[in-house]
Amino acid sequence: MTITPDALLKAIVENNNIGVWAAEREGNKIQPVLYTPAIKFITGFSSQSFLSNPKLWINIIHPDDSEEVISKIRKFYNDDERINTQLEYRIINNLGAIVWLENKISVVRNQWGEVQRVFGLVSDISHLKSYEEQLKQSADKLRKLNEMKDRFISIISHDLRTPFNSILGFVDMMLEEDTLSREDQVTYLKFIRESSSSMYNLVNSLLDWTRLQTGRINFEPETINANAYVRKSIEMMTGVALQKNLEIINQLPPDVFVYADENLLLQVLNNIISNAVKFSKPGGKIFISSRNLIDERLVEFSIKDSGVGIKNENISKLFEVDKKLSTLGTQGEKGSGLGLSLCSEIVTKHGGKIWAESHLDIGTTIYFTIPTASEQILLVDDVNTDRILYSKLLKSIIPDHEVIEAQNGADALEIIRHISPALVISDHKMPTMSGLEMVKTLQASDFKFKPPVIILSSYLDEESKQQYKQLGIEYVFGKPVNVSIFKKAIDKSIEQSVRI
Template identity: 35%
Template structure:
C-alpha cells in the first residue's frame, strides 16, 4: 500500500490533488464527509469497488453506508463504539470488523476515522480510511492454529511419554519378581516353577508385542515405513489370518465365520493388512465368551472402497472406552474373558495403518452384547496395460480380455517410455509386455518402473520368443513370476491371465 499523509478533514473537499494521490491506494478506500446546512457533501474514492464491490454512488446512496455491510456478530460492538466516539471530544478512532458482501463473501476491514468538531463538540467533517486487512487476519488465524496444534502436540507427547514409561516399566515388576523366586528358591516344586516360568514368558511376549507395535506405529507416523499397496484377493487373506488364530479360537470353543465373495479384491499392503485383521480377530477372540462365534465379512462399500466388518458377541465396550480405543495417548488394556492380557496399543496401530491407506475405521459396541469394528480400504484399479508393438499379438490379447475380463479397462503402449508415462498416471492391475519393445527391453522397463516408485506393485507377464528363453532368470530376479511364449496360445494366455489376476 502506498503511503500518504492524512490532511485535516476540513481541507479534504477542496484538496483535489490529495484525492488523486490517495485514490491509488490498492487495498484501501476512503470516505470524506463535510456537513453542510442543507445536506452532507460526501466523497468516496474509486478503489471502493475493488474492495467491497460497490461503486462510489452506491456507497453514497446506501442507507447506513458501510455500516450496513458489517457482520452481524461485529455490528453491535462497532455501533456502540461509534456512538461513544460521537458523544466524546476525541478527534480519532479505529475500528476493526468483518464486512459481508456479494453472496456472503467476507473480509476483514480496518477503519481509521479522524474528525473535526465545532465549538460545541459536534462533528462537522470526517475522513475515514478503510483498509482490507483480510490477508493479515488470515495469517494471524493460521499462526494461532499452528500454535494451538504445536501446543497440543507437545502436550500429547508429554502424556505419551508418561504412559510409555509406565507401560514399559510395569511388566518388569512381575518378570523380576518371579525370576528372583526361581533363583533364590531352588527347591520349589516343578509345578510352581513351570507356572512362574509361564508368567515370565507371557509377560516377555506381551512386552515384545508392545515394543513392536510401538515401533510400527512410530515408523508409520514418521513415514519411514513404506507402504507397498498391491491387488490382494480378500478371501485368501482372511482365511490366512483365521488359520493363524485357529488354535486361540479352539481353546475357547469359538467358531470364526467368514462371509466374503471369492471375487473381491483390495488395494493394500499385504503385511500391514494382515496385521489389521489379525489384531481385530485376536481382540474379538480375547473378549468373546466360550462357545460363541465371531464373524468377519467383506463387501463392496461404494464405487471406490471395500468395507470389512469384524463382529463378536462378547463383553463389549463402555461409552468412555469407545472414546479412547483408537488413541495411543489414552490407551488402556482390559483382561479377556479368560484372563488374557494385551498391550492396549493394537487398535492405535490399526487406525494408523488404515488411515495411511486412505481408509476409515469406526465401531459399534454395547456392554455385555459385543462389538463391531468396521473399516474401509480402497478397491484396486481394474486396468490392464499391454506393452506390445506387434499388432496381431495386441489384437489377440484384446479379444481374450474383452470376452473374459469385460470389467477391465485396457490400456496400450507401443514402447517402454509410453508405458512408463501411463503407469505414472494410472497404476494398472496387470501389465503384459514383450521382451523386445521399442526404445528399451522389457527388463529395462521393469527396472525403470521400480526406480520411479517403490509403491508401484503390480504383477507383470512377460512374453518371450523361443530365442529369448534365457532371459527368464533375469526377470525372475526382478520379481517377475509369469511368462508366455510367443506366438501366443489362447488357452495358455487365458489360464495365465486368470491365475495372475486371482
C-alpha cells in the first residue's frame, strides 16, 4: 500500500498534540479557515467553535495577557518585513482552567507587504512553565542555602568563641589564683557551667538545623492527634512554668488530627511554649489554641503569651537563622536564639507556614500551620466493576482512609474542588474527560490544594505514559497492578501531598 504525501500530512496533523490553524484575507479582515482536531485537546473548544466564532480565540486569552498579546499580533501584522513570530501566553479553557500556550505564527504577504494568509502552530506548554518555575525555585533555594552557609560559619566563629572565652578565662583564674575562697570557686564554676550549657544548646540547635537543611533528619509524617502532643509538651514545661507561677491553658478541641512527624511537631511545640514561658511575666497565662483552615487543608495553631513583647523591627528576625535574635527572659533566662529558626524549618518541611504578632509589654502570639490529615482517597474510573474491585483493594491496604468514587475526570475535578482528597487514583481512558485531560486541568487550575495523582488503567500506550511523565505524574500503572508496588506508591504519594 502506497502512502501519499497528502495522507501522510493528514495523519501527522490529526494524530499530533500540536494544533494547526490557518486564516486568509477576506476584504479588509483576516478570517480563520482551518483548525485541526488537536485544538480541542489543547483548549477544550472544538474546531467548529473557532470557525463559527472568529472572536473566540481572542475571548479566551487570559485577561492579564490579552492586551499585550493583541498588541504584539497587530505590530507583527503591520510590520511588512516580518514573516514569523512566536508568542507565549495563557488562555482560559472550556473548564475555566488556565493553560499556557506557545503560538508560532507565519504569514504570507503580497508585494505591498500586506498579510494575505496566516498559518499557526499551537501547543500546550503548561508543563514546561511548571518546570521553569520549579527550576527557578530550586535556583533560589540553592542561592539562599549558599548565603546561609556563609552566615552559618559566621555564627559558629562568633557564638561558639564567646562561651569558650568565658570558660577558658575562669579556668585560668582558678588555676592561677591559689588564694581563691570556696565561695569564689563556686561562683566561677557556676559561670563555667552556664557557659558550657549555653554552648551545648547552641551546638545542638546548629546540628538540628543542619540536619534539616541537608535532609538527614528523619521525617516520617503520619496521622496524629495534635492535642495529645500539646498536652505532652505542657507536661514537660510545667515545672519551669510553676517556678514563674505561670498557667498554660490548652484550648484545643479533643481531636485535632494532622499529618505530621510526631517528634518534629513536639519539638516545635516545646520550642514555642518554652519561649512563651521564658518571656512571660510571673503570674501570667499562656494560651494554646487551634482552628481549621478548611479551604487550605491546614490546621492553624497559635501560642499566645502575656510577656514583654517584641519590637516590630525584630519580628522578621525571629525565624531566620542568620539573624539569630536572642534576648534574656523576664528572669534572666538565656537561649541559643535558634529555636524559632528550627521551628520555621520544621513547619516548612511539613508544608506549613509560621509567623508572629507582637505588642510591647502586652505579649506575643506565634502562629504556625500544619496539614490536616485528609483520610479520603478519590478513585476515578468509568467501569463500575473496576471501581468496586479497586475500592475493596484500597480499603484492605490502607484501612485508615475513606475511598470516594467518581466516574470521569470532570466529576473528579468537582470533588477535588470541594473536599481536597489526600490522593487521586485515576483511570486513563474515560468518557467526558480522560485522566490526561483531568491532570492537565488540575495542574492549570487555581485550586488551593492539588492532590498527587496516580494513574491506573488497562488502556495505556507508550505515548500516553510519556505524556503523564511530562506532566510530572510519577506513578503510572497498568491493570492488574502489583499490590506491593502499588501500596508503596500510595504511601509515598500521601506523604508527598503534605508538601504540595
